[in-house]
Amino acid sequence: MAKILSPFLFILFALNILKADTLFVLDTKKIQNGIELSLSSNINKSDLKISELKDKNSYRKIIDFEATLEGIRTNYDFDEAKISIAQFNPKTTRLVLSADKELESDLSFDKKTLRFTFKSSDNKASKEKKVSSSKTNSKIYITDVSRYDSGITMKLSDDINEDDLKEFSMKNKNSYRTVINFKAILDTGRKKFDLDKNTQIVILQYNPSIARVVINSNKKINTNKIAKDKELFIGLDGVKTDDDFEPVTTKKVQSNKGKIVVIDAGHGGKDGGAINGKLLEKNIVLSLALKIGDELKKKGYKVYYTRANDRFINLRDRTKIANDKKANMFISIHANASPNKKAAASMHGFETFFLSPARSERSKEIAEKENQSDLEEANYFSKQNFLHSLSREKIIASNRLAIDIQRHTLSVLNKKYKVNDGGVREAPFWVLVGAQDMPAVLVEVGYITHPVESKRLANKSYQDLLAEGIANGIQSYFYNNR
Template identity: 40%
Template sequence: MKGLLDGDKKLQVEALLGLIAASKKLGLDPTRYNNALRTLRPDLAEGGTKAKPKPQTKVQKSRSVEKNGGKRRKLLSGKVENGHLRLKFSAPIPTDGVRHFVLKRKGYYLYVFDIAPVRLPYAIKRIKGEGFKEVRIAQYDPRKIRVVVETKKRYKPRHTFDGNEIRIPLPGAAADESRKSKAAKRSLPASGPAAKPASKPSAKTKAPAAEAGPALPGSMLRRYTVVIDPGHGGKDAGAVGYMRKKEKDAVLAVAKELKKVLRKRGFNVYLTRERDVFIPLKRRTRLANRKQADFFISIHANAAPKKSHWLKSKGIETYFLSRARTKRAKRVAAIENSAEIKNIDRYTKEAYLSVLNREKIIESNKLAIDLQRQMLTAVRSRYKDVVDNGVREGPFWVLVGAQMPAVLIEIGYITNPTEAKRLFSTRYRKLLAEGIANGIESYIYHNK
């Protein structure tokens, strides 16, 4: 990756030769690395052939299943009913498949349930309700889901198994069960003359309504550094849309507003560009790495592929770095990458994207989810019609090389007349900046 970012062909060749050798030893297909090597050093490239793995014996298959904790179940539904969180799975969960522990964080208690082997049909689910702050269900690692019940007060949740379901009592239900248990004990005949009279039960108190997460103190946020990257600049105008408005101008204005908001909250903040100048892609993440940033936020504005789509193409979306899986992601990435990577061939791109740091991809995905949700909440407080285009993955080269969670935000379509006007509106920019700042704080609150 370093060789690609620095334009060091010798280092690229050495890396590709190493990847080819490692692939052969592991019985993997080295074709993509051979193709990339062929564009740099045809004399060193070989014809890659896919090595066929030896078929596993029944014993090996059995050991493999055991090693992975058995067949993974799928979570079919997760909902709150009658004071319980009911989790329904495609098959029963083994009793030793649930690990429970408690964490205390900033005046809140987190009751954590790790359940395996399970996979989710979504990235994260959040449920709010009476008596608790929030329930979160997310894929913690490839084979384990994590359920977190966040409350203001301590309680004793005792999960139960019922066929394909696991039921976790929430604060109100747990208190009721505890009272019933005590009442049942009191109703039993005294076992001796020294038996104590039952104490008078306390009056019922109304459960507090769900509330927003607490704001993080500035003293804590001063530990975090954010590098904001206004896309394009200088000779690279980016997308040019409605009324000839330019992407480079819109994103710089939003980036400056975001810088003000973050600094006011206590963050250390740097911009990759403060004015209308062109900055090569590799220098943008290099600045973030040099500043030892905790977050890299690249801000862009989207554009419809053709004029007939200007009115219907709209909305906000957030990307994290990965190999594109959809035509839409490939199209957007091609637009944002076009200024600088024309000379990098398809094979080289594929080869280097295949060895991305998976841990950073997962962290960037989580950050993207928090940013998308908080941006929408902020802008919809004033502009109800803003479209949620979701969190997506794509091969954005401005994010390559970042050694921290890194995302690219498309803050709206500059080709859409309504959104183009909003992108140059002070009110809209402030709401966007507040939303992005809230998203960063949300990520810190839930993951740090």
């Protein structure tokens, strides 16, 4: 592989060496008197930094550990305590237990699961209370608000019912105002978004228990409200043409059909990519890219390929296609290779990478060293520009996409095969840098150098499963991130 001089040398090199593991908190959920975290790998008690703050009327237990929280700050409410989880700083995830008085708490570790629970001071009473008060009394927190298409999407600490949204509309001369109230606590503070020149959407805490979304416009707008999976989307749904600005009706979930996905089969032409005998990475990934495209087309997506045959393409031109087509997603397909023969028998598995500035000294060194191997590309993607151009939103979106693809592919493959879960990783790949305003990931479908995995990768029915899993992951991403 090191013999192939191409812009992908850097990528392949980085893929093989950049194994500095980042621990991810993939999911959190509320359990009896505590929360449970699903992690991307194992963790020990020695990895946690635990501190306590005791005061007369308040108690806080703080647990910090090196991890990236997939998703946003979440608060969990219990009868006598509160637990929050948040990204405390770029490296650290923080759990906080807070209560009026000191509580005993417990941490338990079980494979990739971490449970943080507290002892109820009066178990019986609170249990009974819990049963009677569950659902009806639990507070919903809005933990994150972001702009999405023609509206905003809110992350909630719990599910909300669309029927619980109270909407009314007002008209004053040529300005129209639609107000939507619902029971929730806005954790993020007031936020305002300009949907277009004449339309704004504001979210605020109307009173201690009611959150309010206000849409101001010079047009008579319809609203679109979708509540699902602890998320609430409120946005515009066209403009009314009749004179009466009547109470509006709720429209059903918009499908993701029509989303544009650009699939990039790595390498091509004179650049064969990784090689194992007659097996060439460029051929495997092309076949796979076309299969993934077919799966996506069946689901109603619009698909473009950077290459649909065996030809060489510049690194830059790969993402140019995605930008020109105003794609909603860029996905680059590769197969991995072990760095040497010795390691070939032991290295195997499916991995998904998302673009992120290299944080560790080691990955910086690799990037610098590899930048020298292709000066033209290095100048084009000047390192500083690259780091600055990376928006946090894009990193988070790419991270989410990577997690969805990793999960769904492993789940499809593992029905028939035992495939090593290489996990979700971050790395500064140039091929992903160029994709603007869209999540971009690079998938390493397996090791072409592994005796068993190489045979699978060449096998059409294994490729079908890979394509199905990756397409499912893409579908899931669009579904969850409307």
